[in-house]
Amino acid sequence: MGIPKQIExxxxxxxxxxxxxxxxxxxxxxxxxxxxxxxxxxxxxxxYRQATERLAQIVPRQRRFIVTKxxxxxxxxxxxxxxVVNQAVRVFLKSxxxxxxxxAVRLNQVLLNCYGIGKHKDKSLTAEVRVMLAxxxxxxxxxxxxxxxxxxxVEALREANDHFEELVLEKAGExxxxxxxxxxxxxxxxxxxxxxxxxxxxxxxxxxxVQPTDAVTKFIGKIRGTVYTFKMSINHTGGRKAExxxxxx
Numbered sequence: 001m002g003i004p005k006q007i008e009x010x011x012x013x014x015x016x017x018x019x020x021x022x023x024x025x026x027x028x029x030x031x032x033x034x035x036x037x038x039x040x041x042x043x044x045x046x047x048y049r050q051a052t053e054r055l056a057q058i059v060p061r062q063r064r065f066i067v068t069k070x071x072x073x074x075x076x077x078x079x080x081x082x083x084v085v086n087q088a089v090r091v092f093l094k095s096x097x098x099x100x101x102x103x104a105v106r107l108n109q110v111l112l113n114c115y116g117i118g119k120h121k122d123k124s125l126t127a128e129v130r131v132m133l134a135x136x137x138x139x140x141x142x143x144x145x146x147x148x149x150x151x152x153x154v155e156a157l158r159e160a161n162d163h164f165e166e167l168v169l170e171k172a173g174e175x176x177x178x179x180x181x182x183x184x185x186x187x188x189x190x191x192x193x194x195x196x197x198x199x200x201x202x203x204x205x206x207x208x209x210v211q212p213t214d215a216v217t218k219f220i221g222k223i224r225g226t227v228y229t230f231k232m233s234i235n236h237t238g239g240r241k242a243e244x245x246x247x248x249x
Contacts, residue, residue, distance in 0.1 A: 003209060004208040004209060004212055004217070004220075005208070005217075005220055005221070005224065006205045006208065006220065007201045007204065007205055007220055007223045007224060007227065008224070008227065009198075009201075010227050010230070010231050010234075011231075011234055012194050012197070012230075013190075013194065014234045015230060015234065017055075017058070017059060017186055017190065018059050019230065020055070020190055020193070020194070021052070021055040021056055021058070021059045023226065023230055024048075024051070024052040024055060024193050024197060025052055025056065026226055027048075027052075027197060027200075027223065027226070028048065028049055028052050030219055030222045030223060030226075031045055031048070031200075031219075033219075034215045034216075034218065034219045035215070038213065038215035038216070039200075039203075039204055039207065039215065039216060039219055040203055040204070040207045040211075040216075041200050041203050041204065044196055044199050044200050044203065045200075047196055048193070048196040048197065048200060051189065051192045051193035051196055052193060054189050054192075054193075055189055055190065055193055058186050058189055070167055071164075071167045071168075074160065074163050074164040074167050075164060077160045077163075077164075078125075078129070078157070078160040078161055078163075078164050080160075081153065081156050081157035081160045082114075082117065082129065082157060084153050084156075084157075085111075085150060085153050085154060085157060086111055086114060086115050088148065088150055088153065089104050089107045089108055089111055089148070089150070090104075090108065091104075092104035092148050093105065093108060099147055100147055100148055103143075103144035103145075103147040103148050104144075104148060106140065106141065106144045107136075107141060107144050107145065107148070110135050110136065110141055111132070114128070114132045117129070117132070126161060126164065126165055126168070129157065129161045130161065133154070133157065133158055133161070136154055201223075204216060204219060204220060205220075208220055
């Protein structure tokens with residue numbers, strides 16, 4: 001009688017972080033299906049589950065902020081709105097209509113310190129726009145804006161500034177979620193999960209020899225198939241070149 005089929009080692013360290021996390025999640029699913037008790041790995045399964053969940057947290061952390069694209073669009077929209085108001089006021093300084101020219105002169109005095117603020121850093125710009133809007137909201141300046149037909153443009157600027165501020169808060173929320181997992185280095189988490197996987201394989205392989213059961217045999221068959229699939233992935237991609245000492249945040 002030959003030795004029962006075994007789970008063979010493979011280049012798990014050559015997998016990308018995402019692929020490695022996926023592999024461990026699949027193995028955990030197989031463990032849940034078979035139950036740790038049936039596989040004889042009750043001492044390793046909880047720690048392996050914890051290591052797998054930690055990896056699942058780390059993988060999204062390596063991507064860009066979800067809100068980044070909308071944040072950039074909102075910043076551009078606000079800069080455009082600032083430019084429209086400032087440029088329109090300066091154009092009307094040369095108006096041939098006295099009432100419009102006078103309104104432009106009034107608003108130009110108000111906006112002298114606001115020309116070019118669209119290039120300022122975001123943290124200060126949000127506050128500067130609020131000050132600008134407060135000045136334009138006075139009764140005399142609001143009337144001047146109406147004379148130039150810029151009331152709606154100013155409201156568009158207000159909405160753009162409010163929207164940008166909302167996205168800043170949303171981004172801060174994402175950052176807070178990331179901070180909860182920053183105590184763990186990616187490669188340390190990978191090493192822990194990989195070592196626990198090897199320990200589990202060692203125990204299950206031994207059990208297949210000394211105490212074979214249908215649960216153990218089926219589990220080994222599933223793992224062997226999964227290992228083969230991930231081996232093909234490594235062969236096609238060339239694997240991970242090296243493991244840096246620290247992750248990029």
